Amino acid sequence: MRGVREFADVNPADGSVIAEVSEADQGLVDDAVQAARKALLGEWGRLGVRERAARLHKVADAIEARFDCFLKAEVADTGKPMALAAKLDVPRAAANFRVFADAVKMAGIECFQTETPDGSSALNYAVRKPLGVVGIITPWNLPLLLATWKIAPALACGNAVVVKPSEETPATATLLAEAMQEAGIPDGVYNVVHGFGPGSTGEFLTQHPDVNAITFTGESRTGAAIMKAVAAGVKPVSFELGGKNAAIVFADCDFEETVRGLADAVFLNTGQVCLCAERIYVERGIFERFVEALKQKAEKMHAGWPTEPETNLGPLISAQHREKVMGYYRLAREEGATVITGGGIPEFGDGRDRGFYIQPTIYTGLAESTRCVKEEIFGPVCHIAPFDSDDEAVALANDTKYGLAASVWTTNLKRGHAVAQQMNVGITWVNCWFLRDLRTPFGGVGLSGIGREGGMHSLNFYSELNNVCIRL
Numbered sequence: 038m039r040g041v042r043e044f045a046d047v048n049p050a051d052g053s054v055i056a057e058v059s060e061a062d063q064g065l066v067d068d069a070v071q072a073a074r075k076a077l078l079g080e081w082g083r084l085g086v087r088e089r090a091a092r093l094h095k096v097a098d099a100i101e102a103r104f105d106c107f108l109k110a111e112v113a114d115t116g117k118p119m120a121l122a123a124k125l126d127v128p129r130a131a132a133n134f135r136v137f138a139d140a141v142k143m144a145g146i147e148c149f150q151t152e153t154p155d156g157s158s159a160l161n162y163a164v165r166k167p168l169g170v171v172g173i174i175t176p177w178n179l180p181l182l183l184a185t186w187k188i189a190p191a192l193a194c195g196n197a198v199v200v201k202p203s204e205e206t207p208a209t210a211t212l213l214a215e216a217m218q219e220a221g222i223p224d225g226v227y228n229v230v231h232g233f234g235p236g237s238t239g240e241f242l243t244q245h246p247d248v249n250a251i252t253f254t255g256e257s258r259t260g261a262a263i264m265k266a267v268a269a270g271v272k273p274v275s276f277e278l279g280g281k282n283a284a285i286v287f288a289d290c291d292f293e294e295t296v297r298g299l300a301d302a303v304f305l306n307t308g309q310v311c312l313c314a315e316r317i318y319v320e321r322g323i324f325e326r327f328v329e330a331l332k333q334k335a336e337k338m339h340a341g342w343p344t345e346p347e348t349n350l351g352p353l354i355s356a357q358h359r360e361k362v363m364g365y366y367r368l369a370r371e372e373g374a375t376v377i378t379g380g381g382i383p384e385f386g387d388g389r390d391r392g393f394y395i396q397p398t399i400y401t402g403l404a405e406s407t408r409c410v411k412e413e414i415f416g417p418v419c420h421i422a423p424f425d426s427d428d429e430a431v432a433l434a435n436d437t438k439y440g441l442a443a444s445v446w447t448t449n450l451k452r453g454h455a456v457a458q459q460m461n462v463g464i465t466w467v468n469c470w471f472l473r474d475l476r477t478p479f480g481g482v483g484l485s486g487i488g489r490e491g492g493m494h495s496l497n498f499y500s501e502l503n504n505v506c507i508r509l
């Protein structure tokens with residue numbers, strides 16, 4: 038028998054089991070890869086770009102038509118506030134398909150007229166071809182948003198995909214198959230396999246000889262393991278990994294806007310966004326005022342049931358992840374932090390006590406060399422430290438092995454440009470955070486990733502270019 042080991046899908050808001058999921062073994066992963074390979078030789082492989090793009094728009098339509106189903110599934114899997122998923126996760130899934138459907142239609146080709154030594158010429162042009170079968174491995178924090186961020190451009194470029202969503206959040210990738218079918222995406226183009234990473238479905242997929250490329254979002258350490266797994270096959274990889282992102286707050290910032298923006302940057306999705314700011318550097322003149330203002334925001338957060346409209350703080354994803362974050366809360370005290378607020382587990386006196394809620398937490402007073410300042414925690418937590426000059430702020434923000442995102446808060450735009458350009462990261466926001474234009478490059482430096490996705494960067498990763506040279 039194959040693929041019969043089952044694992045529980047748990048609702049993080051109350052610890053209840055919402056589904057039993059079949060773990061795909063090597064045989065099922067083989068079947069999925071072979072189905073994808075076969076689909077490339079069928080109708081999908083023969084479709085022109087215009088028709089492919091039209092079908093991807095239909096996928097977006099089908100997601101929108103099932104908005105409530107996707108919403109409920111995402112909320113049940115993650116425990117995130119329904120209001121957040123309705124504003125961010127589900128609309129972004131549809132937008133991902135629309136943006137890449139349009140991008141592939143608009144994409145031009147490189148073309149050069151070349152002078153030859155004998156005085157005549159040649160014409161060079163590059164044609165875009167699919168990579169083949171793309172393995173897509175995704176995390177649990179924004180499951181549908183992050184999976185579709187990769188599925189949409191991969192399909193736009195004519196590939197077939199095998200997706201392995203996180204074992205914590207299997208629901209929406211499964212539901213997406215219905216939208217694919219309704220949109221006329223042929224059988225075998227979109228495949229989903231469930232299971233774990235090492236020694237399980239994820240590893241079977243990365244090691245599969247018939248998978249042509251791997252695109253992965255998750256922890257930096259997992260990225261390193263996947264790199265080893267694909268090395269023998271010399272496969273292209275795109276990695277969007279962890280972060281230990283800094284925010285720099287100047288005394289000349291719009292104070293209220295900055296506090297509002299950074300409350301989001303620290304606590305949105307219970308701090309489980311790779312772009313979250315876990316290190317905030319504040320110009321000394323407004324340090325005390327800023328710490329007090331962010332504390333007020335943290336203490337007003339409402340850790341309610343996900344379906345309550347006023348809830349803006351959900352649980353962490355799992356008991357195991359809460360234990361990891363609580364480990365950092367304990368470590369921060371040992372490392373000498375001053376606890377401004379939080380640091381523990383809230384008590385509700387109802388079913389939420391069986392869920393994985395945790396208090397939003399702010400620290401000050403840690404040395405820059407401590408583990409809590411250096412390591413990604415991935416919870417609703419930040420450390421705030423003062424600085425005295427622009428150069429010092431830049432040096433502090435860049436003193437990390439990660440390099441995903443940064444934010445700079447100032448009303449002096451000249452300073453905003455200057456500091457933003459010195460950040461050693463893939464994206465720097467000035468007076469905003471997580472404001473996305475899907476055509477722009479997205480990715481990280483150092484431990485935060487390899488490559489860029491977004492707009493043409495995605496199209497370039499998910500396709501091979503074949504340069505044709507014609508002597509004229």
Ligand code: NAD
Nearest residue numbers: 176177202203233234235239240255256259277278279311
């Ligand atoms: P994770 O690395 O533990 O798991 C991600 C996925 O990889 C899961 O599907 C998992 O089953 C699979 N996996 C694990 N080990 C594997 C292996 N050896 N081979 C193949 N697959 C394997 O990450 P997570 O805990 O799900 O997500 C949180 C992490 O993701 C954080 O570090 C966060 O910063 C990062 N993240 C980064 C971005 C980004 O865009 N840079 C976005 C979201 C999350």
Ligand code: 6OD
Nearest residue numbers: 178186309310311312473
């Ligand atoms: O907005 C995106 O495209 C993106 N990849 C966001 C990543 C968020 C990390 O948790």
